[in-house]
Amino acid sequence: MMRMRELTSVKEKNNELEVRPGGMLVQKRDPDEALNRIPPPTIRVRVKYGSIYQEMIINSTATFGELKKMLSGPTGLHHEDQKIIYKDKERASKTFLDVVGVKDRSKMVLLDDPVSREKRYVEARRNAKIAKAAKAVSDIGLEVDRLAGQVSALELVISKGGKVADETMSNLIELLMNQLLKLDEIKVDGPYGDVNQQKKLQVEKVQKFVETLDVLKIKNTKRNRVNNGVTTAPNRHQSGRSVEKFAPIAAASQQREVSSKNTSRGVVVTTQWETFDSLPTIIQAPPSTSTSTSITGETKQHNFNWDLLLK
Structure with missing residues (x-):
């Protein structure tokens, strides 16, 4: 018996719940609820701005923010620059009218908020x-x-x-x-x-x-x-060959120039060295004469008798 009651209660709960498209399990909605729903009543409020009264018709469950947007047209104020005073208190934009006791023909005061405008x-x-x-x-x-x-x-x-x-x-x-x-x-x-x-x-x-x-x-x-570097390599190779080709000629000409210079100085430089005996031959000097010939044969030197000068 208890088991039957539990099953019945679960079936009733299943009938009262439904799954939304997002996967959330919620209470089942009545398809005729929107037709049978009674719309909330509308009220008429009087809002004073300066010396002018504005009479607005609005839903009783609306917010003060919605009322401010409706007042933007006739007053020319941006809804963020408005400040509504109801029963000597400033009301926030998210506050509902019916929550604070706004009824039909209620009176309010609209003020310009310079701080909000500056922000x-x-x-x-x-x-x-x-x-x-x-x-x-x-x-x-x-x-x-x-x-x-x-x-x-x-x-x-x-x-x-x-x-x-x-x-x-x-x-x-x-x-x-x-x-x-x-x-x-x-x-x-x-x-x-x-x-x-x-x-x-x-x-x-x-x-x-x-x-x-x-x-x-x-x-x-x-x-x-x-x-x-690759394109200039053959040129360098050819230039090296040309240098090697004409090197003997250049060396010969250089040797001629050196020999001519040394000949003008009276000395001849050659690369052919003469060989000499290990011990030179001793040659006796000839008897002294009044005149003698120099080694080169170019100049003559006179031999004076120094005994005559002492007399």
């Missing part, structure tokens, strides 16, 4: 600045993507062994550095993560492309040096 102006300027910064970062991102295509093309050419002018790579690096300077000029104060994150991503992307170009420039320069 709204500051917030509007800040939002405009953020929007401008976001647009600038987006434009720079498009330009960086365009330059990235050129970097990829240069990388492909160099990887296949092609040559690229250093001036082309230097100009591309300069364009990327200009975009980096533009990103640095964009200043966004405050916790605006979206704009700052996009700016940081663009800076990292530009730095990566500049580093890639620096590496490609070094590879390109080394390859050009190697190619220049």
